[in-house]
Amino acid sequence: MRIHKQERNYVITAMMAVTITVLIVIFSEDAFNAALEGLKVWWEIVFPSLLPFFIIAEILMGLGVVHFMGALLEPLMRPLFKVPGVGAFAMAMGLASGYPIGAKITASLRRKRLCSKTEAERLVSFTNTADPLFMVGAVAVGMFHRADLGIIIAGAHYISSIIIGLVLRFYKGEKSERTFMPRKNKNRRNILSYAITELIEARKNDGRPLGELLGDSVRESVNTLLMVGGFIILFSVITEIFIVTGLINAMTRFFMYILQPLGLSQTMVLPLISGFFEITNGTNLASQAMAPLLQQVIIANAVIAWSGLSVHAQVATMVNGTDIKLKPYVFARILQSILAGVITIFLFIPYSKKIEPTFLPFLQQMNLQNGLLLISAIFVTILGGSLFLSLLIYTIQKIRIIYFHFHR
Numbered sequence: 001m002r003i004h005k006q007e008r009n010y011v012i013t014a015m016m017a018v019t020i021t022v023l024i025v026i027f028s029e030d031a032f033n034a035a036l037e038g039l040k041v042w043w044e045i046v047f048p049s050l051l052p053f054f055i056i057a058e059i060l061m062g063l064g065v066v067h068f069m070g071a072l073l074e075p076l077m078r079p080l081f082k083v084p085g086v087g088a089f090a091m092a093m094g095l096a097s098g099y100p101i102g103a104k105i106t107a108s109l110r111r112k113r114l115c116s117k118t119e120a121e122r123l124v125s126f127t128n129t130a131d132p133l134f135m136v137g138a139v140a141v142g143m144f145h146r147a148d149l150g151i152i153i154a155g156a157h158y159i160s161s162i163i164i165g166l167v168l169r170f171y172k173g174e175k176s177e178r179t180f181m182p183r184k185n186k187n188r189r190n191i192l193s194y195a196i197t198e199l200i201e202a203r204k205n206d207g208r209p210l211g212e213l214l215g216d217s218v219r220e221s222v223n224t225l226l227m228v229g230g231f232i233i234l235f236s237v238i239t240e241i242f243i244v245t246g247l248i249n250a251m252t253r254f255f256m257y258i259l260q261p262l263g264l265s266q267t268m269v270l271p272l273i274s275g276f277f278e279i280t281n282g283t284n285l286a287s288q289a290m291a292p293l294l295q296q297v298i299i300a301n302a303v304i305a306w307s308g309l310s311v312h313a314q315v316a317t318m319v320n321g322t323d324i325k326l327k328p329y330v331f332a333r334i335l336q337s338i339l340a341g342v343i344t345i346f347l348f349i350p351y352s353k354k355i356e357p358t359f360l361p362f363l364q365q366m367n368l369q370n371g372l373l374l375i376s377a378i379f380v381t382i383l384g385g386s387l388f389l390s391l392l393i394y395t396i397q398k399i400r401i402i403y404f405h406f407h408r
Contacts, residue, residue, distance in 0.1 A: 023241045030244045031237045038236030041280060042229040049133050050228075051221055053097040053379075057105055058217035060089070061112075064202030069383070070114065071195035075397065076390035081126075082169040083119045084109075088386045090127045091165075095158060096379035098131025099311045103318040104224065110322045118172050120324045125332035126165035128315060130157055130279070130304050132378060138280070139300060143287035149297060152347045156301045160339035164332050171328060191394050228314055235278045235310035248273050265291035268299045275303030278310045294348050298341045305340040306333050 024031045060066050070086030077087045086109055094102025103124050110120040135157060136150035208216065242248045248270065255269045267289040275282020282303035286296050312333075316326060 020238060020241065023245060024237060027241060027244050030240050034236045034240035035233050038233035039229070041236075042232045045133065045138065046228060046232065047225055049131065050097060050101060051225060053093060053101060054104070054221035054224060055217045057089075057093055057101065057108075058220060059213060061105075061108060062203075062206050062208060062213040062217065064199040064206070066109075067114070067202035068195045068199035069387070071198045072191060073386055073390045075191075075393040076386055079393075080169070081122065081165045083123050084115050085390070086114050087119070087123050087127070088383065088390075090123055092379050092382040092386070094127035095129050095161065095382055096131070098134060099128060099307060100228065100314040100318050102127035102129065103315040107319045107322050107324065110319075110324060117323050117325075120319075120322070121328045122165070122168045122171055124315065124319065124324060125168055125329045126161050128307075128311075128329075129161050130307065135304065139283050139287070139304070143284050144296070144300075152297060152344060153301055153304070155347050156340045156343040157304055159343050160305060160336045163339055164336050167335070168328065168332065191391070224318075227317060231310050231314050231317075232278075235308070235313070236281070239274055239277045239281050242277065243274070264295055264299070265289070267291050268295060271299050271303065275299075275306065275308060277308055279303055279306075279308040282308065294345070297348065298344045301340040301344045302337040305336040 066086055066089050069089055070084055072085065073088040074085035077083050077085050081087065087106075090102055090105040090109065093105055106115075106120050106124040106127060109115045109123070110117070115123065132150075132154055135154045136147070140150035140153055141147050206213070251273050252269045255272050256266060268286065268291055271282050271286035271289055274285050283300045286300040286303060289296055289299075312326075312330070315329060319326070
């Protein structure tokens with residue numbers, strides 16, 4: 001009997017699922033403890049830190065505020081990243097709130113046809129980032145016990161993410177279609193008037209009363225976070241099964257071929273393999289490895305940039321039902337892992353000279369409350385800075401048009 005490639009994939013997938021199920025039954029105690037650990041991470045960190053921002057994102061989209069910001073931010077986002085202005089909202093929320101809100105907002109924008117397929121693939125590749133509460137609170141303070149490392153970890157992650165956005169502007173080049181087209185009378189009015197019109201039209205098209213919009217936002221946000229929690233628990237169990245069965249050790253030789261030319265310690269193999277599946281375990285093992293601190297931080301940043309198959313599965317679920325392809329996203333994760341590791345080396349130089357930031361006490365006392373404050377500050381800073389630059393670019397363009405009009 002001849003089996004086609006697709007049918008062979010079905011058989012392999014089924015066999016893998018059965019194998020994992022059998023291993024979970026055999027190592028049920030380890031699987032149970034791993035599930036509890038995953039549940040603890042989700043309930044104590046992920047759920048309270050993401051829920052407010054998920055709800056706010058849904059409400060702002062329903063009220064037309066995202067359309068308003070999109071019109072104002074078009075002069076910045078279009079030439080810089082080749083995405084529509086509404087992409088700035090996904091970028092600000094993604095960089096401030098972490099996985100997987102960037103993917104969720106991008107998918108919503110695509111469903112509402114506020115961005116094209118290519119633009120959505122660019123957007124999801126650099127807006128779906130780790131949140132500062134995880135990088136500073138969980139990794140720097142909780143795992144490394146060094147609050148000042150939070151600056152290096154978060155800095156390398158955000159810088160590499162922006163670089164990815166700039167690189168992906170060349171993705172498909174001029175073939176990139178534009179679904180979101182401006183209104184014909186846009187150029188006859190100032191940008192603020194146009195933005196207000198976009199807000200009103202979006203609100204009319206939505207049409208839901210405020211109470212219904214609020215209820216839908218809460219319901220969808222909670223359902224989404226339940227799905228995220230399920231993925232965190234599932235991959236925590238799978239990673240633990242790989243560890244207790246010794247399957248991870250079988251992958252050690254392959255990774256050693258990569259690490260040896262780079263001069264990295266052999267002890268960094270386990271964090272890399274674990275981080276390939278799940279970000280939290282990978283970064284934790286990197287902080288415990290017997291290796292120089294610089295190497296530990298490099299691997300931790302690489303793992304955070306890659307984000308693990310657990311986050312990839314969350315992103316795949318978020319974009320399900322759209323035409324967004326994940327190949328650019330996976331490529332971006334690989335490239336960002338490399339960039340984050342390289343950038344870490346340069347950011348580590350001030351740390352090696354014992355230069356301490358003035359806000360170090362704030363980082364040392366990082367908890368959920370301070371983390372939410374930091375997330376809010378980052379969101380406002382990114383969105384406010386983007387708005388200022390966009391309006392500045394718009395003003396300069398208008399001045400140039402008026403200048404050339406009077407000097408023709």
